[in-house]
Amino acid sequence: MEPSQVTIIGSGLIGRSWAMVFAAGGFRVKLYDIAQEQLTTALENIRKQMQEMEKSGVLKGALSAEQQLALISVCTDLKAAVEGATFIQECTPENLELKKKIFGQLDLIVGDSVILSSSTSCLLPSKLFTGLKHVKQCIVSHPVNPPYFVPLVEIVPHPETDPSTTERTYALMKKIGQSPVKLNREIEGFVLNRLQYAVISEAWRLVGEGVISPTDLDLVMSDGLGMRYAFIGPLETMHLNAEGVSNYCERYAEGMKLVLNTFGPVPEFSGETVQKVNQALSEKIPVVPKALDARRKWRDECLTGLAKLKTQMKSD
Ligand code: NAI
Structure with missing residues (x-):
């Protein structure tokens, strides 16, 4: 059977990674961008990454790197790019007007069954999709960078999104090996960034x-909290750290409230603290492409190793 086709709009960091995730899942992928040279670079980059991963035995999916690469084609014509697609994942820069323009264009050329999905990190579906003829088929599928190594996808419907769009998107994400979660309604920052910002803001205050x-602050997470959070969430942590959640609340609610009441206002993220944090981090990882890229590569290797470990340790 001919594999289903998905279209990725925008071939930057996130678009490339989505293309790799879908190709690993056996889908034909059309990668669309306004700039041909961007597509050429994207393809080269994908080829290099896939070949390296194949060499080190961490390539995802049942197909070889060559077979997966053969599934990916590039295109600078939007109409041709979306033709035959069952799912379209938009990955253009985080700019409301630009994204609205693209969804407006897509709205005019797609049929009634394709899903229009956005990678947006923080634009609400009601801002992106309201007024579109195909709003029932529109949804946000927010990945975590890099989606190839970090499987979580937040699925956020517009108030008018048809429940079948949510279900189909959820099933598709599962099929390609991602780990989808459904939000029942839209909210600023979705869930991942709300949690992340809560952590960043207290880190910043401390x-x-x-x-x-x-540097010690970061260690609290990487050698402390993060060790367990890669396997269990904060709510299960409560459950296991006492005799169940009710017992945890009986024991620790007062203490938690006492500490939480000492948290300060939202930081400005400016001034002296920026310099202090920037200096410490720059001593460890100089802000030059070579050093940043080397550290990113190391981070991705760690995430690959962790993904392997999580597969071995899997329990539902
Ligand atoms: P990027 O800047 O790396 O890539 C954007 C791509 O879109 C470029 O290839 C550019 O040529 C292309 N583009 C620009 N205008 C276009 C148009 N009119 N039509 C088609 N393509 C166009 O951006 P990145 O980091 O890949 O982000 C893409 C989306 O993913 C954003 O909405 C971002 O918020 C979201 N996202 C990003 C994450 C990250 O950590 N970078 C994590 C999760 C989501």
């Missing part, structure tokens, strides 16, 4: 107030 150094 460093800003001189309670701990920036």
Whole structure:
């Protein structure tokens, strides 16, 4: 049977990674961009990544790197790019007007069964999709960078999204090996970034107030909380750290509230603290492409290793 086709709009960091995820899942992928040279670079980059991963035995999917590469084609004509697609994942820069323009164009050329999905990190579906003729088929599928290595996808419907669009998107994400979660309604920052910003904001206050150094702060997460959060979430942690959640609340609610009431206002993320954090991090990882890329590569290798470990340790 001919594999289904998906279209990726925008071939930057996230678009490339989605293309690889879908190709690993056996889908034909059409990668669309306004700039041909961007597509050429994207294809070269995907080829290099796939070949390296194949060599080190971490390529995803049942197909070889060559077979997966053969599934990916590039295109600078929007109409041709979406023709035959069952799912379209938009990955253009985080700019509301630009994305609205693209969804407006897509709205005019797609049929009634294709899903129009956006990778947006923080634009609400009601801002992106309201007024579109195909709004029932529109949804946000927010990945985590890099989606090839971090499987979570937040699925966020517009108030008018048809439940079948949500279900189909959820099933598709499962099929390609991602880990989808459904939000019942849209909310600023979705869930991942709300949690992330809560952590960043307290980290910022603690460093800003001189309670701990920036490097030690990061260690609290990477060698402390993060160790368990790669396997269980904060709610299961409560469950396991006492005799169930009710017992945890009986034991620790007062203590938690006491600490939470000492949290300060939302930081400005400017001034002295920026310099302090930037200096500490730049000593460890200089802000030059070579050093940043090397560290990103190492991070991705760690995530690959962790993904393997999580597969071995899988339990439902
Ligand atoms: P990027 O800047 O790396 O790539 C954007 C791509 O879109 C470029 O290839 C550009 O040529 C192309 N483009 C620009 N205008 C276009 C148009 N009119 N039609 C088609 N293509 C066009 O951006 P990145 O980082 O890949 O982000 C894409 C989306 O993914 C954004 O909405 C971002 O918020 C979201 N996202 C990004 C994450 C990240 O960590 N980078 C994580 C999760 C989501």
